[in-house]
Amino acid sequence: MKNTSLDEIPMTHSGKVLVIEGGFQMRSNLNNRGIHVGDVLTVIRAGILKGPIVVRVHGMDVALGRRMASRIMVEEI
Amino acid sequence: MPHLNSKAQHTNPLFNKEKHPKLVLVGQPNCGKSTLFNEVAGYRSMASNFGGATVEFTESHVKIDGQTYDLIDLPGTYSLTSMDEAEREALRYLITKDIDVMINVVDASLLSRSLELTLQLMELEIPMVLCLNMMDEAERKGIKIDHEALSSRLGIAVVPAVASKGKGISDLFRQSYNVAHNRILANHIIGDQDVESVIAGLEKKLSKQPLPQRISPHLLATKLLESDPYFSEILGNELKAVESVVVRAQKKLVKDHGKSADEVIASQRHALSMNIFEEVAKVRKPDLHWRDRVDDILMHNVWGYAFLILILAVFFNGIFKLGGWIEAPLTGFFENVTNYVLTWTWLPDLGRHIVIGIVQGIGGGIAIVIPFLFPFLMGLALLEDVGYLPRVAFLMDGFMHKIGLHGKAVIPAMLGYGCNVPAVMATRILESRRDRFIAALISSLVPCSARMTIIFGLVGIYMGGTAAMLIYLANFIVLGVLASILSRVMPEVSPGMLFEMPAYQRPTLNKALHKTWFRLKDFFTIAWPLLILGSIILALIEYLGMEELINGLVLPITSILGLPRIVGLTLIFGVLRKELSMLMLFQALGTQQVSDVLSMTQILTFTVFVVFYIPCVATIGALAKQIKWRSTTLIVILSLVIAIIMGLLARVLGAIIW
Known part of the structure; x- marks a missing residue:
């Protein structure tokens, strides 16, 4: 149970979104793909060379770049 | 006589004097809208297993169970907040055009997320039907939806369907007809009381202002509270009159909820969707599917790359082998036609030259399209329909970031090895202008199959296969360096890529063929006319x-x-057509034995220069369409500068070796 950014969550672990650090545009983009504050994300893949991560949320897989992931604060569960 | 009447309609529905009900398909990207559209309208819209395939709307008259409809397929949109060109197009259509029924197509397996758009669409106050598409996929994911419960909760007709198999379509249109006829509107869904009262308060104040009539006041109030830039833009000067009220309402939301107004509204919409979802759907553990196992290999940190290389090797080799095999007789044929025209002594000299120009332009187009472009686009369509391309973007993202681009940029670059024209066209999948520019530059400098014939026909023959591969490598390095320089000059603004990983799907030959034809149309309308014109000149x-x-x-x-x-x-x-420079070289030198006339250094320099300099006319046409003339000119100049530098390097290198 610790708070960290999404890119720090190890594979197969889950986190609950606490804060999305970004403006209207970034929040809307994430919301549109099913990622909201309070949602539980499971990291199912992480690319090499600081490649993107894939999270499973609401039964769907979403790939997001590390930089974007680093701006999503989560509570590891 | 009704029978005769229906027959007349059948023969020419377009001449029916009655107004046809206008149905509009709207839904989130990759929900199967275009598949549904194509199922009834016969392949006019580009469907793919990758979001954002449809950028413009497509319109068609369709006839189902004796009734003719005007059917429109809008580009996929996640929400009524327009984030890109395609979404803006969809939104503009919805708020400006007369629509009889809006069919909200929903991927049933993603119902909870999709309902957020549905709730927003309901606010448009246009008669509406919900099509629960991909019911089979939902079943597989363990989601069981009570569509009747959903229908009574939302107050709209809900029709389960599997568009790809044609299931539920006839019912969907029957319901739509009914809804259009009776103009049935959706329920007003009330969310959080506190938020609703703020929206209602603003709505009331807005109603005193002369505002655009077409947008429902509730939607407009919500959008203004969210500070949606598109809606602010629509209001223009009228916004000033209401600005203070909007700001006051926003402040109230911030004070009561401790977050920005747009977040408050987004989270209430999300909560509402989740609630409705939980009311109408039961979720059990999903069946473990082979597709998850496939991704464990194809997206693996080691095996993923091994398979990527293998798949690309098979793909490119297949096309080059096949293409080379078909190209030879085609080129031969057009050479014969040219020789035949030369015998037309009855035609004045000028006329003969023009006819030959036209023949060579047409022949040039055919000799690119049939052998290389067609198999290439076909193979690509298959990879795309399976859903492999987003996986490639995932695998390549780490590398691409090293040169300042997203993983998605690898797709156009890859296409470029076949032909630069579709490669440049494909840059539209990138969101930011900066990314599109850099990707377009790279795509137009990648050695296409035409340049390949020069690399192999000159360097390959006189210096060996290894030397030819080294040219590819040099090109690769130059493009990498170029991209990283450019990405430093034009710093990144977007925070990174974000896309869905679509489920793997079985591709069909029919769909791939139609998609290929769709893309070839770009070639026929842009590149080919330029090629013919160039040949005449x-x-x-x-x-x-x-x-x-x-x-x-x-x-x-x-x-x-x-x-x-x-x-x-x-x-x-x-510049007209890359491989022409080699053919013309033979002609200018008067021999195919280039080494009799040119030194090794000259052959190397010539090849290197040709690989890098100015994109061909067809590519320039595509560039101008995608990134406008200013950027295109910049790319042309830049490529020429790079070509001269690389040519000089080749000259120096040659002087050292030979």
Whole structure:
């Protein structure tokens, strides 16, 4: 149970979104793909060379770049 | 007599004097809208297993169970907040056009997320039907939806369907007809009381202002609270009159909820969707599917790359082998036609030159399209329909970031090895203008199959296969360096890529063929006319005996590179069609044994220069369409500068080796 950014969550672990650090545009983009504050994300893949991560949320897989992931604060569960 | 009447309709529905109900398909990207559209309208819309395939809307008259409809397929949109060109197009259509029924197509397996758009659409106050598409997929994911419960909760007709198998379509249109006829509107869904009262308060104040009539006041109030830039733009000056009220309402939301107004509204919409979802759907543990196992390999940190290389190797080798095999007889045929035209002594000299120009332009187009472009686009369509491309973007993202681009940029670059034209077209999948520009530059500098014939036909033959591969490698390095320089000059603004990983799907030959045809249309309408025009101009140059003049114009370049003066015209030909520069070189030198006339260094320099310099006319046309003329001009100049530098390096290198 610790708070960290999404890119720090190890594979197969889950986190609950606490804060999305970004403006209207970034929040809307994430919301549109099913990622909201309070949602539980499971990291199912992480690319090499600081490649993107894939999270499973609401039964769907979403790939997001590390930089974007680093701006999503989560509570590891 | 009704029978006769229906027959008349059948023969020519377009001439029916009655107004047809206008149905609009709207839904989130990759929800199967275009598949549904194509199922009834017969392949007019580009469907793919990758979001954002449809950028413009497509319209068609369709006839189902004796009734003709005007059916429109809008680009996929996640929400009524427009984030890109495609979404803006969809939104503009919805709020400005007269629509009888809006069919909200929903991927049933993603119902909870999709309901957020549904709730927003309901606020548009347009008669609406919900199509629960991909019911089979939902079943597989363990989601069981009570569509009747959903229907009564939302107050709209809900029709389960599997569009790809044609299931539920006839019912969908029957319901839509009914809804259009009775103009049935959705329920007003009330969310959080606190938020609703703020929206209602604002709505009331807005109603006193002269605001656009077409947008429902509730939607407008919500959008203004969210500070949606598109809606602010629509209001323009009228916004000033209401600005203070909006700001006051926003402040209230911030004070009561401790977050920004748009977040408050988004989270209430999300909560509402989740609640409705939980009311109408039961979720059990999903069946473990083979597709998850496939991703464990294809997206694996080691095996994923091994398979990527294998798949690309098979793909490219297949196309080059197949293409080379088909190209030879085609080129031969057009050579024969040219020779035949030469015998038309009854035609004046000028006429003969023009006819030959036209024949070569047409032949050039056919000799690119049939052997290379068609198999290439076909293979790509299959990979795309399976859903492999987003996986490639995932695998390549780490590498691409090293040169300042997203993983998605790898797709156009990859296409470029076949032909630069579809590669440049494909840059539209990138969101930011900066990314599109850099990707377009790279895509137009990747050695396409035409340049491949030069690399292998000159360097390959005289210096060996390894030398030819080294040219590819040099090109790869130059493009990498170029991209990383550019990405530093034009710093990144977007925070990174974000896309869905679609489920793997079984591709069908029919769908792939239609998609290929769709993309070829770009070639036929842009590239080919330019090619024919260019050929005619070249024929005229020859007729007027202007070769010497042109050789003189190109002299600054040929002399820097240490190439003979007569090579000048061939370089101009190369802009028209890359492989022409080699064919013209043979003609200019008067022999196919290039090494009799040119030194090894000159052959190397010529090849390197041709690989990098100015994209062909067809590519320039595509560039102008995708990134506008200013950026295109910049790319043309940049490519010429790079080509001269690389040509000089080749000259120096040659001097050292030989």
